[in-house]
Amino acid sequence: MTNIWLGLFSGIAFGFVIxxxxxxxxxxxxxxxxxxxxxxxxxxxxxxALSAVGLFGLQxxxxxxxxxxxxxxxxTGLAAVIFGIGWGLTGYCPGTTWAAAGEGxxxxxxxxxxxxxxxxxxxxxxxxxxxxxxDPTNAGRITLTDLFGNQAVAVAVLAAGFxxxxxxxxxxxxxxxxxxxx
Amino acid sequence: MEYRxxxxxxxxxxxxxxxxxxxxILFIFATxxxxxxxxxxxxxxxxxxxxxAPDYVAAKAHYRFIPGPGSWIFAFVLxxxxxxxxxxxxxxxxxxxxxPPIWVKRFGAGRAKRYAATFLGGFLILFGSRLAGGCTLGxxxxxxxxxxxxxxxxxxxxxxxxxxxxRLIFGKAAEKEDIQ
Numbered sequence: 001m002t003n004i005w006l007g008l009f010s011g012i013a014f015g016f017v018i019x020x021x022x023x024x025x026x027x028x029x030x031x032x033x034x035x036x037x038x039x040x041x042x043x044x045x046x047x048x049a050l051s052a053v054g055l056f057g058l059q060x061x062x063x064x065x066x067x068x069x070x071x072x073x074x075x076t077g078l079a080a081v082i083f084g085i086g087w088g089l090t091g092y093c094p095g096t097t098w099a100a101a102g103e104g105x106x107x108x109x110x111x112x113x114x115x116x117x118x119x120x121x122x123x124x125x126x127x128x129x130x131x132x133x134x135d136p137t138n139a140g141r142i143t144l145t146d147l148f149g150n151q152a153v154a155v156a157v158l159a160a161g162f163x164x165x166x167x168x169x170x171x172x173x174x175x176x177x178x179x180x181x182x
Numbered sequence: 183m184e185y186r187x188x189x190x191x192x193x194x195x196x197x198x199x200x201x202x203x204x205x206x207i208l209f210i211f212a213t214x215x216x217x218x219x220x221x222x223x224x225x226x227x228x229x230x231x232x233x234x235a236p237d238y239v240a241a242k243a244h245y246r247f248i249p250g251p252g253s254w255i256f257a258f259v260l261x262x263x264x265x266x267x268x269x270x271x272x273x274x275x276x277x278x279x280x281x282p283p284i285w286v287k288r289f290g291a292g293r294a295k296r297y298a299a300t301f302l303g304g305f306l307i308l309f310g311s312r313l314a315g316g317c318t319l320g321x322x323x324x325x326x327x328x329x330x331x332x333x334x335x336x337x338x339x340x341x342x343x344x345x346x347x348x349r350l351i352f353g354k355a356a357e358k359e360d361i362q
Binding site: 042129 | 193194196197200201203204207208209210211212213214215216217219220222223226227244245252253254255256258259260261262263264265266267268269270273276277281282284285293296297298299300301303304305306307308309310311312314315316318319320321322323325326327328329330331332333334335336339340342343344345346347348349351352356
């Protein structure tokens with residue numbers, strides 16, 4: 001029961017913040033993808049950089065539970081391509097559909113229904129697709145720590161890399177935000 | 183002039199917003215584990231099929247490892263909808279619309295077309311997420327936070343493909359003035 005309250009509370013806070021940055025607005029998301037508005041992508045990568053440092057701190061005092069997902073070269077890559085087409089077309093990702101639907105955007109309700117259909121179809125095909133697409137190139141739960149041999153170094157590299165991305169996005173994306181474009 | 187325009191932007195500044203989001207992410211890691219949202223769809227489906235076709239759920243691997251709706255996973259996505267609702271009701275300036283201006287410019291104001299497209303897009307993002315094992319949050323954000331190669335790899339590809347797709351679909355429409 002505690003878990004349900006924690007989940008609900010975390011979801012409310014998360015949904016609130018992503019609405020305030022504009023990630024639930026498909027128009028703003030499309031402008032992010034067209035490199036016309038830098039705020040959402042740099043917000044995302046900076047949040048990852050900060051979270052990685054924070055999680056390292058939590059782990060060093062023995063708090064929290066982690067479970068990195070495996071990397072399958074074919075399945076993770078192919079899934080990302082399919083995902084990217086859907087994200088570029090509609091401007092919604094799975095999390096934002098819930099927040100945008102709650103906000104009252106009817107197109108997000110249809111994205112949510114489409115999402116249920118997509119998840120149901122994948123669940124139906126799981127036994128067929130996983131052995132073909134996922135398992136043969138599954139490299140396991142590999143992390144940057146395996147690559148660098150030291151977790152503190154890996155965290156520093158990731159945080160620096162993602163912060164650099166946030167800075168680079170700010171440089172490369174155009175800044176023509178004004179009232180008319182919002 | 184730019185300064186004056188900037189003051190009218192109703193969204194939060196991205197830096198404090200990123201601090202706020204990472205605070206929430208760390209709270210989730212500390213109190214539950216890696217945050218995820220595409221699993222919430224599977225959780226809801228599991229609840230439905232457990233009622234409609236219990237033998238089917240018991241036989242399918244994809245439903246075995248994800249709990250039904252009485253779980254953190256589903257409470258989180260339900261909470262996101264509530265958070266979106268509260269945020270939408272308490273902001274006077276952020277527009278709530280389901281016909282993005284850039285979409286209208288490209289495809290017209292017909293709602294049926296927009297809803298059909300978001301249904302298709304929703305289908306693709308969830309099909310992809312379930313194949314990879316997570317979405318923007320569950321794989322890219324939470325994976326990269328845990329230094330997982332899968333999260334970084336997925337993140338790079340989704341951004342590249344989404345940017346290319348948006349360019350192919352909306353690139354011409356965005357070139358016309360007053361949408362940029």
